[in-house]
Each structure stands twice: as structure tokens, then as C-alpha cells.
Amino acid sequence: xxxxxxxxxxxxxxxxxxxxxxxxxxxxxxxxxxxxxxxxxxxxxxxxxxxxxxxxxxxxxxxxxxxxxxxxxxxxxxxxxxxxxxxxxxxxxxxxxxxxxxxxxxxxxxxxxxxxxxxxxxxxxxxxxxxxxxxxxxxxxxxxxxxxxxxxxxxxxxxxxxxxxxxxxxxxxxxxxxxxxxxxxxxxxxxxxxxxxxxxxxxxxxxxxxxxxxxxxxxxxxxxxxxxxxxxxxxxxxxxxxxxxxxxxxxxxxxxxxxxxxxxxx
Numbered sequence: 357x358x359x360x361x362x363x364x365x366x367x368x369x370x371x372x373x374x375x376x377x378x379x380x381x382x383x384x385x386x387x388x389x390x391x392x393x394x395x396x397x398x399x400x401x402x403x404x405x406x407x408x409x410x411x412x413x414x415x416x417x418x419x420x421x422x423x424x425x426x427x428x429x430x431x432x433x434x435x436x437x438x439x440x441x442x443x444x445x446x447x448x449x450x451x452x453x454x455x456x457x458x459x460x461x462x463x464x465x466x467x468x469x470x471x472x473x474x475x476x477x478x479x480x481x482x483x484x485x486x487x488x489x490x491x492x493x494x495x496x497x498x499x500x501x502x503x504x505x506x507x508x509x510x511x512x513x514x515x516x517x518x519x520x521x522x523x524x525x526x527x528x529x530x531x532x533x534x535x536x537x538x539x540x541x542x543x544x545x546x547x548x549x550x551x552x553x554x555x556x557x558x559x560x561x562x563x564x565x566x567x568x569x570x571x572x573x574x575x576x577x578x579x580x581x582x583x584x585x586x587x588x589x590x591x592x593x594x595x596x597x598x599x600x601x602x603x604x605x606x607x608x609x610x611x612x613x614x615x616x617x618x619x620x621x622x
Contacts, residue, residue, distance in 0.1 A: 365482055369437060369458060371576055372480050376415070377440035379573030383416050386571035389557045391418065393611055394475045397504045398422050400549065400615050405429040407470035410494075411452075412459055412503075413437075413477020417445025423473060424449055433469075435459070437480075438573075460486045464494045471500045476611075479506045479530055488543035492618055501545065501616040506530045507552060509610040513565075517596035521588055528577055533612050545616040553611050558604035562596045565607045 411420045414434035433453040442454045481487045515525040533552045559565040569575040
């Protein structure tokens with residue numbers, strides 16, 4: 357969940373949809389980190405035959421495809437805020453249902469889903485309490501949520517480089533795992549499993565590291581409305597390049613892997 361400026365919720369979400377729509381055709385080429393996370397999260401996916409699962413924030417449908425391969429009889433629904441992303445997902449898995457909607461206002465009936473799967477999407481939501489209330493509402497008793505999302509400390513290299521330039525971070529900020537789990541429990545979920553892992557991707561240049569965000573639509577910064585001048589950007593590149601290791605330019609993420617269950621207690 358990102359920290360944003362005073363702009364309206366609708367304006368922010370339109371910017372998110374636009375950012376990911378622009379990246380719909382380049383996403384798969386640059387989504388190395390996203391694929392790593394998806395592979396790890398799929399190990400927690402345990403859907404049964406003919407269950408109805410929602411892929412929340414499906415993007416180009418990589419997770420949707422993985423879910424269908426793991427459980428061919430799955431009744432899957434793909435939801436995304438970006439219509440262009442849904443078009444890409446439909447090309448990958450034509451048999452699913454496709455819905456363009458907001459995760460914080462799900463267009464589904466109460467207790468209508470067996471599970472929700474979401475990999476690196478819900479960090480773009482604004483209100484975690486509302487999000488998890490909605491997920492709890494649409495799930496059947498003993499329905500599951502299998503989710504990955506970003507946590508505090510993600511992209512610290514970007515923040516460090518920008519701090520050297522102008523004292524600002526210029527990237528989104530995320531909650532600590534314990535704070536995130538409080539929202540899950542407050543919505544009524546039992547936490548079955550929760551892990552935090554550090555994943556670092558290395559690039560051959562600063563430009564490649566930045567493109568890994570831009571080309572997947574993830575470069576939108578919720579609380580940063582300024583445009584960097586060429587000279588400031590050059591200073592950022594120099595500062596970031598100083599963090600290079602033998603493996604290359606690092607970009608690190610703190611990732612939460614979480615499995616929840618809705619249990620009706622009478």
C-alpha cells in the first residue's frame with residue numbers, strides 16, 4: 357500500500373491504470389523480478405478441481421496461466437485496473453473470465469469465491485482495511501487468499517541514490533510485515549503462513565535497473581509530482597552507479613508471501 361499525496365483516490369487510480377496500460381506490451385520482456393516472485397508464490401497455491409479463484413491484478417496473465425496449469429479444472433477470473441493488461445491476459449488464457457475493476461470495490465457477490473491469488477499487485481491499493489474487508493466478503497467459508505506484496509525497505513538503492521542528490525527518496529514506501537498482517541486479522545482472516553524475503557536483481561547499468569520499473573508500469577511514485585531535470589537525473593545515475601557490485605547494479609525488494617483463510621466462527 358503506497359503513501360500518496362492529497363490527490364483524489366480516483367485520480368490516483370486513473371494514473372495507476374494509465375501507467376500499467378502503457379506498459380502492457382513491454383511488461384513480459386522486463387518482468388524478471390515479478391517472475392521470480394510468482395514462482396515462489398505458486399508453491400503456496402493449492403486450489404482444488406472446479407473451485408472458483410480470482411487472480412487479482414492479473415497483469416498480462418502470467419499468474420493466471422500458472423494457476424490454470426497447476427489446476428486445469430479451475431474456474432478462474434482475472435481482474436485488473438488496466439483494460440490493456442486484461443487484453444494481454446486474454447491472449448494468454450482465453451478460457452478465464454475477465455473483469456476491469458478496482459480491488460477495493462470488487463464486483464462480486466458475497467461468499468462467491470473459493471480463493472484469491474495476487475502477486476505483486478495489492479501494493480497499489482490505497483486502503484488496506486477496505487481491501488481485506490472486500491476480500492473477506494467475497495470469499496466462501498474456508499476460502500483462501502494467497503498473496504505477495506512489497507514491504508518496507510524495498511528499492512532502498514533508489515532511495516539512497518536520490519538522498520545523495522536532493523534528500524528525497526523518489527520511490528513508493530510500503531508497510532512493515534507486522535502492520536500489514538494487522539489489517540488482515542482485523543478483516544477477519546486467519547493467517548496460515550507469512551514470510552518476508554529479500555530478493556535482489558542485478559543489472560548491467562543504472563538505465564536497465566530503472567527500466568525494470570518503467571517498462572512494467574511500476575515507476576509511478578504516489579507522493580512525487582516533480583519532474584527531475586537532466587542535470588539532477590545525471591547526478592542520480594552517478595550516485596546509483598557507486599552502489600555497483602561484482603554482480604552489477606543492485607535493486608532489492610522486501611517481499612511478503614502470505615496465505616490467509618476465512619473461517620466463519622459461528
